[in-house]
Amino acid sequence: METDIVIVGGGAIGSAVAAFTLAEPAFRGRVTVIERDPTYARASSALSASSIRQQFSTAINIAIGRFGIEYLRRAGNDLGFTERGYLFLASEAGVPALTCSHALQRSLGVDVALLDPPALRERFPWLATEGVALGSLGLAGEGWFDGHGLMQAFRRKARALGAAYVHAEAVGFDLRGDRVAAVRLADGRSLRADHVVNAAGPWAASVAAWAGVDLPVRARRRTVFVVECPTALARCPLVVDPSGLWFRPEGTRFITGLSPCEANDPDDAPLDPEHASFEPVLWPILAQRVPAFEALRVVGAWAGYYEVNTFDHNGIVGPHPRIANLVFANGFSGHGLQQSPAVGRGVAELLVHGRYTTLDLTPLAFDRIGRNQPVAELNVV
Ligand SMILES: Cc1cc2nc3c(=O)[nH]c(=O)nc-3n(C[C@H](O)[C@H](O)[C@H](O)COP(=O)(O)OP(=O)(O)OC[C@H]3O[C@@H](n4cnc5c(N)ncnc54)[C@H](O)[C@@H]3O)c2cc1C
Known part of the structure; x- marks a missing residue:
């Protein structure tokens, strides 16, 4: 029998699925x-910093x-x-967490090295190590x-293999008992489904709500500055x-950002870059860490949403x-x-198989929320 799979959201996650x-x-x-917006103007996959690492604190994220x-x-x-690697810098207080993550990463074969301040200065002479007790460098x-390119590559591949991309807004589910029977569209159509995948990124909680499910995922604005x-x-x-601030080269320029503290991180803020934070907040941290950044110039900025899983990131x-035929792929924070x-x-x-056949993603299963068993990731940037 043929299966109908309907995926809500055609960003990197929906298109990869x-x-x-x-x-x-x-x-x-x-x-x-x-997918309601084939230009992906507000999709996180098009607004990301597109970086990849193995320096996580949980085995599942490393794998x-x-x-x-x-x-x-x-x-x-x-x-x-x-x-080119990630370099995580820790203050004295952050050393136990950094060394603990390092031990886990090494045990799983990650090519990563701990560097003390003199070793950091030798390798990166432009770096000031004031307030830094230890660094962890991915070798x-x-x-x-190219993150947008990755999303487009998945989309092209999916279409080439026969996926139908429907340009429409999904607005609700038809439920039959404990199943989603169909996905309703704003234009009045209804798509029958054997399985529905929630790949709606920062908007995933509203999709979950159509099935009466409370999904702890919120859209939180993050600004990226180009300098x-x-x-x-x-x-x-x-x-x-x-401090949590990050920066990396982007061609001959740099991009940088800093997640706000929880108290200053409202849901669904407008997607305008938070220009006012650069000079008083980000610049002093940048200039302290890299004295050459005293002379930087901001040449652009954009904002996108992290789809923050407020339960355990x-x-x-x-x-x-x-609701066993409603599959989640959300909250990647x-x-x-x-x-x-x-x-x-x-x-x-x-x-297709009803179980994982390669990498077991069970640690990220939905039921950990009901059991109140967070998989806490310490290295959230
Ligand atoms: C500033 C910033 C920096 C980031 N940096 C990194 C990084 O360095 N590395 C990294 O791995 N990740 C990073 N991320 C996170 C990453 O971008 C996201 O986790 C990822 O793109 C999520 O993909 P997605 O497909 O789930 O969501 P999206 O790309 O947002 O796609 C969801 C899609 O669903 C569609 N949709 C939603 N609701 C409906 C509906 N009702 N009907 C029809 N369509 C709907 C939307 O239009 C959208 O296109 C960053 C994010 C931001 C904002």
Whole structure:
């Protein structure tokens, strides 16, 4: 019997699920992706910092990151993968967490090194180590890539394998008992479904609500500033300051950002860059960490939504415990683009085989919320 799979949201996650499902030799059926904005003007996948790492604090995120790296390496130059590493800097207070994550990463084969302040200054002479007790540098398997290109590559592949992209807004579900029977569209059409995948990114909670499900995912604005610096920073990786501020090269320029504190992080803020924060908040941190940044110039900025999982800042992947044909792929909290290959493959396995056949994503299952068992990720940037 043919299966009808309807995916709400055609960003990197929805398109990866579509592409991997149709690539499964055992799959017999149709895949329909509902996407209300084919220009992706507000989609996170088009507004991301497009970086990938293995320096996570949980085994599941490390394994997901490793598959993402393999996937990007296989894509060769097509996705502009620049393998330059992340450098996490810790203050004295942050050393126990950094060394604990380091031990886990090493045990899982991640190529990562701990550097004390003199070693940091020797490797990166442009870096000031005031307030830094230790750094953790990814020596391979981390960097940045063309994120919009990755999303488009999944979309092209899905379409080439037969996925139908429907340009429409999904507005509700028809429920039959504990199943979603169809997805209703704003234009009055209704799409019958055997399985529905929620891939609506920052808008995932409203899709879940159509089935009466309370999904702890919220749209939280993040601003990325583009800056020019007259001095080149040799071999600059993606640097994460102890304050949480990050920066990395982007061509001859740099991009940088800092997540606001929880008290100053409302849901659904308008997608206008928060220009007012640069001078008083970001610039002093940048200039303290890299004295050459005293002379930087802001040349642009954009804002996008992190789809923040307020429960534990990790992806929520798999079926709902009660509504078994409603599958979630949400809440990636700032690391969803790099996770899209592994999540796309994993959800495809669930849809086609009813279980994970390669990487087991069960630690990210929905029911951990009901059991109140968070998979706490400490390294959220
Ligand atoms: C500033 C910023 C920096 C980031 N940096 C990184 C990074 O360095 N590395 C990383 O891995 N991740 C990063 N992320 C996170 C990453 O971009 C997201 O986790 C990822 O793109 C989520 O993909 P998605 O497909 O779930 O969501 P989206 O790309 O937002 O796609 C969801 C789609 O669903 C559609 N949709 C929603 N509701 C409906 C509906 N009712 N009907 C029809 N269509 C609907 C939307 O139009 C949208 O196109 C960053 C995000 C931001 C904002």
